[in-house]
Amino acid sequence: MALSKKQIERLIAVSRYYYQDDLSQQEIAQKMNLSRPTVSKSLQLARENQIVTIKIQDPFENTAVIREQLQEKYRLKDVVIAEQANYDEQGILEQLGAVTADYLDRIVTDGVTIGINWGRTMEAVANHLHPSHNRDVQLVQLKGSVTNSSETNYSADITQKFNQAFHTQASLLPLPIIFGDAQVKQLAMQDQFISQVVAKGNAADIALYTVGTTRPTAMLFQSGYLDADQITQLRTASVGDVLSHYITADGALAEPDLDARTVAISLDQLAKKRYAILIAGGQAKLQSIHAALVGGHANVLIVDQAVAKSLLAL
Incomplete structure (x- = not known):
């Protein structure tokens, strides 16, 4: 509906009184000798005809503010927030992978050692x-990196792509994620080759990792090394895992006996890294991300926008 000049002038006047002078609709009606319903309709018409536009300034949309708040809350040296167009899990992974690759361009220098993990998040980084x-x-x-499952953990593909990008050959840890017996694990770790790889991992300057969840579909639960009772216990006692170390809501080890059979760099060693980079996104990982951060298991966080906001609310 086309508006006359007189109608537009009235809409502007009503809008100024309401939005700029903070008058109530009743006060505007009395001031302009109009009925209250007419004032209400005028405000609606002003918005419909773009005379008035509403813009909400959400401070949490300012990624610089979010970064600073997350750094302060979790005592991090750096936070990177990936842009997010939607809540699609694969889309979030792609964004995380892209910004992590860019971040590596900034921090990798001659002679550094990078510790890598496996899984879908790391596959997105490698891509x-x-x-x-x-x-x-x-x-x-x-x-x-060895599992009993037919489901891929992307380990070979990730290693190949990292090798190509950095013109090197990764030192592999060709052992099960979890041994059936802690003593057998200790014997395996004493092998000269294995001990050299572990020492190299402990000395790495940069560690790239994500967190797992306790969802039934979690990759570690599909690895073939945990039976139904163990999975049930972990879903009760933990919120997820950091490099296959299951942690409680405050970031402590959830199952020390299981951890004694787990082949991975220790959480203590992880905390010593110049860059211990946690890359994770999606609401399903919110609690495990929070637990890893409060436990001090990362000093750099790469995360999507929605989870970044949710972390501040916890």
Whole structure:
């Protein structure tokens, strides 16, 4: 409906009184000798005709503010927030992978050692890596990679793509994620080759990892090393895992006996890294991300926008 000049002038006047002068609709009606319903309709028409537009300034949409607040809350050296168009899990992974690859371009220098993990998040990072111009970069696996499951953990593909990007050959840890017996694990760790790989992982400058959940579909639950009773216990006692170390809501080890059979860099060693980079997103991982951060298991967080906001609310 086309508005006359007189109608537009009235809409502008009503809008100024309401939005700029903070008068109530009743006060405007008395001031302009109009009925209250007419004032209400005028405000609606003003918005419909773009005379008035509403813009909500959400401070949490300012990623710079979110970054600072997350750094302060969790005592982090850096936070990177990936742009997020929607809540699609694969879309979030792609964004996380892209910004992590960019972040590596900034922090990787000649001669550094990068510790890598496996899984869908790390696969997304590997897919977005750029060819590096740095020299003598070394790669090392931070945990065992052999599983009893036919479901892929992307370990081989991730390693190949990291090797190509950094022009090197990763040191592999060709052991099960979890041994059936702690003593057998200790014997395996004493092997000269294995102990060298572990030492290299402990000395790595950069550690890249994500967190797991306790959802029934969690990759570790599909690995074939945990029976139904163990999975039930973990779903009760923990909120997820950090490099296959299951943790409680406050970031402590949830099952020390299981942890004694787990092949992965220790949480204590992880905390010593120059860059202990936690890459994770999606609301399903919110509690495990929070637990890893309050436990001090990361000093850099790469996360999506929605989870970044949710972390501040916890």
